[in-house]
Each structure stands twice: as C-alpha cells, then as structure tokens.
Amino acid sequence: MKKTKPLAPGSTIGILGGGQLGRMMAMAAAQMGYRCITYSPEKEIVAADVCADTFQNAWDDRAAMAAFAQNCDVVTWEFENVPVDAISQLGDLLAPHPRALETAQDRLNEKRFVEGLGGRAAPYAPVDNRADLASAVERIGAPGILKTRGDGYDGKGQWRIRSAHEVDGVSLPAGPAIYEGLVEFDAEFSVILARGRGGEIVFWDSTHNIHEDGMLARSVLPAPAIVAAQVDEARDLSRQVADALGYVGVLTLEFFATAQGPVFNEMAPRVHNSGHWTIEGAVTSQFQNHVRAILGLPLGDTRTVAPAMVMHNIVGKDAKTAHASLSDPATQLHLYGKARALDGRKMGHTTTLKFD
Template sequence: MALAGYPLGLRFTFLDRTEDTPGGQLAEIITGDFDDPALLERLAAECDCLTFDWENVPVEPLKKLSGDTPILPPLAALETGQDRLAEKQLFARLGIPTAGYATVDSKAELAEAAGRLEYPCLLKTRRMGYDGKGQYMLRGEDDLEPAWEALGGTALILEEFVNFDYEVSQVAARSTRGETCFYPLARNVHKGGILHYSIAPWSAPVLETHAREYLEAMLEHFDYAGILTVEFFVCGERLIANEMAPRVHNSGHWTIEGAHTSQFENHVRGILGLPLGDPSARGHSAMVNLLGAMPELSALLDIQGAHVHDYGKSPRPLRKIGHCTLVCDEQADRDNKLQDLLELASTEID
C-alpha cells in the first residue's frame, strides 16, 4: 500500500506487533497490540484515515475511538469478514449462493450436522482461520471424534464439501464518492488450503457477470470504500461464494504489474475519495506465491517478464514470504513461463 501511495505524495504510519515487519522497510512502525486503545488513539490522531491489510484486527477497540478519523473499509465489513457465519448470513441476505452449512457448538451437534450435510464435509473455526488453518475434513463417521478433538471448544461451522470445477476470485474497488470498478476475474489454484497461484485475466464472461452483480450488492450494502474481494467456487456456470476479504487480497497481487492500476493503489485512492484508476489488465498475468524460503533470485529473474516481490520476512515452513508475477503479451507464453516458475517455487508446497 505504501509502495503504491508514495508516488501519489501520501505518507504512511504502520501499527504492527513487531518492528521486524515488511512495512518497516518503508515507514515508521508503531509497535504494540492491535487492541491497545492508547496506540489506536495516537494513530487516529496522527492520520487522516485508518485502514488495515489483515482481517483479524479486533473491531471493538476501533469502534471506541474518540475522534472522527475515518476507518475504511467500514468496520461492519471487517466484522462480517471475521466470522464465517456472519459472512454466510450476509451472502444469503443478498441472494449470493453459498455451500450448505450448520453451526456447531458441541460434539452432538457435530454428529447431527454431519448426518444432515452428508460426507465429505468440512469443519472450520468460525473465526481466525487463514491459509487453510482451523479446518478439518470429515470423510465419514470415524472422523467425528478426531475433528472434535482438533477444533472443539471454539465456535465452529460445518460446511458441505463443494465439488467445484475450480476457484476464482473477484476483486472490486469502491471510493467514498461511490465510484466502483472491477478487476478481471482471477482463477486461483490452492494446495493444502493455501493459495498456490492465480491466473488473470480468467476469461469467463458469464461467471464474471455473476461475480460483479454479487460484489456490487455487497459494496452497496456496506457503503464500502477500498478493495473488497470475494472467493468463489465455480460449478458449471454457477458461482458459490466461499469467503469475503475486506482488504487487498493475495489473489489480487498480480495487479501490481498486470493491471493499469494496482489493487493497492485503488485501495488507497478509494478510501481517500480520489478518482479510481483503470483496473483493466495489461496482458496475461500469473502470480505464484513463494512459501517457506525464497528461491534463488537470479533463477527467478532468469524468467523474462517475472516480477519478484521479496517481503523480507524470515523463512518459516509454508509462510508466505514473497510472490512472483509474470506479465506476458501472449497467453501461451505466460502458460509456458508459469510452468518454469512453478518448478522454482514448488519445493515447499509439494
């Protein structure tokens, strides 16, 4: 966000739990907890606008802030995105299809719900899940006990397993002036619940029409500003909403080089009430996540058209520590180079 905002003459201050964070390379870091009222007051007093790039920042302390510094995207969207049940209820209210589900608060409820939704089904924590964490796949009755052992004791949701053809996401931007724009649809490939790579634009006009209709309804509902992303399962010509993210999204990272205006720039423009920039694609892009440890830089740069992003995070198994985006004029060229890139990046995720 800061990299996108500096050319516009904007300045940034970050709140994070440690100084050793990617933003520390770019701006002052105020270190502390996200729910520390004094730190939040200080941040609000120093800034013209507050925003977030992580959807699990506690909402209550932000609601209690005294001044009138805008917090965007709206806290109602943040709150909804933090709870898989609230998310599904919103989707239903706006006529957006979702997988069948049941809330689960006891072992008996789990057995009852699994019987009703049928196997396979997926038990998830309602809150704080990311990168496939906090999920347990149930294939039969034998899995009830271990699933409850693994996740029981916190609010849970059991979801029907969607036998999807593939996954896509729609990234949209809206400004405080009510202007909206939509990025081309991206196709996402996950491995082990973690986004492995995205391809964009993904040409699927019927799906794109549905996706835009759904996001339009959500943007209106929240009187939204900033970037909003929704992940969908594709079943034939139907979209089933999986989850929403009220923030810039991993599946939108390709837009940094692959779109005329990146999601980061449009996020910043949107929350500050500036005109939004052109979200259309510059060519054929693919974004591959770099997990665990960075591949050799020169090997990545050997691939012509590759744009490397090393976040400067310490290596840890399966941690997202960077990504690499290809932008090519020809789709076939992109597809070939994607294979090379996947080979370089695949050591960790396989």
C-alpha cells in the same frame, strides 16, 4: 470517514497490521505523495520498512492507539483479523467502515449476510459442540470441513472430515465453529473490486485461482471459460455486498465455479493475494486503487495490460532461490522482507506477463 473532500498529498495514512499487504499499500501511497504509518503488535513488521513510523503495541493499548490516531488523516487495515473493539476509538478515521470487519470475522454471519443478498454458499451448519457436529455431518454429508468461525486463513483453523465415523475423534476448536459441505467445482476464482466514497465501483479481471494445501499457489489469466461465463453473476453479488456495507476501498469475494453457477466461498474486506498481479498487470493496481478510494480520489483504470499472466506465490524456503526467476525477463519479483522462511509462510511472489 472524517474528511469529506480528497486528502491532499502529504497526508498520513494509518495502516492497521504490518504484513506484506500493508507494505505494498504503503509503496503505492508513497508513489502518489502520501506517507504511511503502521500499527501492529507483531514482532516482525515488514511494512515498517516502507512506512514513516511504526507503533508496535498491543491492540488493546488504548493510549498507543490514541497516539497513533493523532498522527493519521485516515486509517485503514491490511488484514481482516483486527479486533473491532480495539479500533472503535478510531471512529470516522476508519475506511472501510468496521461493519465490514464485523461481517467477515465470523464465517456464519458472513454466509448468512451474503445469502440474504441472494448469493449461494456451500451447505453449512453452526457447530458449538460434538452433538452439533454429528448432526451437521448427518444432514449435510461427508466429506466436509470443520472450520473455526473466526481467525482462520490460508487453510489454518480447518479440519477435513472424510466420513461420519471421524466425528468422535475430531478435536473440536475452543470457540464456535462451522461445518461446511464440500462443493464440486471446476475452478476457483475471485472478484476484486474497488468502491469509492461516492459509491462508484470498478472491477479487475477475475483470475483462475489454484490452491495447494489450502493456500493460494497461482493466479492465472485468462481464466477458464466456465469462470468467464460466471463472472458477471459473481460481480453482481459482489456489488450488492459492497453497497450493503457502504464499503470504501478494495473488497474481495472468492467463488467456486460450479455446474449450477458461482458459489460464494468467503469474503476478504481488503486487498487480496489473488490481486497481486495487478501491480504490473493492470493499468491501476489494487493497492493504488485502495489508497485512492480511502483518500477520496478518483478510481483508476483497472484494465489488464497483457493477453495472459501468471502470479506465483513464493512460500517458505523457496525464497532463498527466488532470484532465479529473474532469468525470465518477463518476470517481476516481489520479496516481502521477512526474515524467517518458515514452511507455509508467504515470502513473496512473482508476476509474469505474457504477450505472445
């Protein structure tokens, strides 16, 4: 980062990306007296509703990126597919360091990086052609999942292979891919941490994450006993990852809870869907602590404020009836301001705190 001391109220945070994560980040920043501007090439930029300015330009528009940078005291991102080459001109303004993006944007490099720190991943093999895929399925077994090495999220860029007989019929992605064997697990969970400029780290409680069609549907606390038993080991690995990256901000690692212990799934160098519950459910939300970290401010208390909680994603046309959830006075509703309620599109979420 360019600054060595905390940035004063009134400073400007630049957010790369214009989705709901940037929207909630900007809302947290405004609460503390900071302004945000966003940069995104997307047609619909929901973060713009709560940002002081918006740059709706292509990632490779160097003049626009330079103008954006001139208006920022620090720059962060809200999704991990920001092209690293396009933001190289931002230099010391960036937090976290772009090495986190470089690591997370390639599933093969990400797994090798985490394994190098002692983590366990699902069995995998790189796939560049059909012969590689056939060899990987023969060695690892099926069923398994063929994934693009980059750009995939929420189940996109993934193809399930149920048996070796399906290899010849699979349409290979245009770019490099990776084949992963399926993991037998009892639950999925994530470790979400915030790391400050001085290396201090705080963790939120780990939720039980329930997925449907490759997308997170619900995050629940308290998590099952097997998750609670494996959180410490998963946190130790997550801390090593954050330290190795010299990370600043909120970092998320997803895990499978298995009979052999936690198995690393993937990393998200950003605030995360499974941490949305922290807005109401923790003393300090993931969004506020991300802002605190990149500004050089002290990190906030991450304790959970209720004995139980469920966060539920609102997807597609369910947004049209989402206000019915408010019939439960313990439920908080967040709609992201998206105009098109497309199938499989995250439109909002609810969080329900339970005190009895």
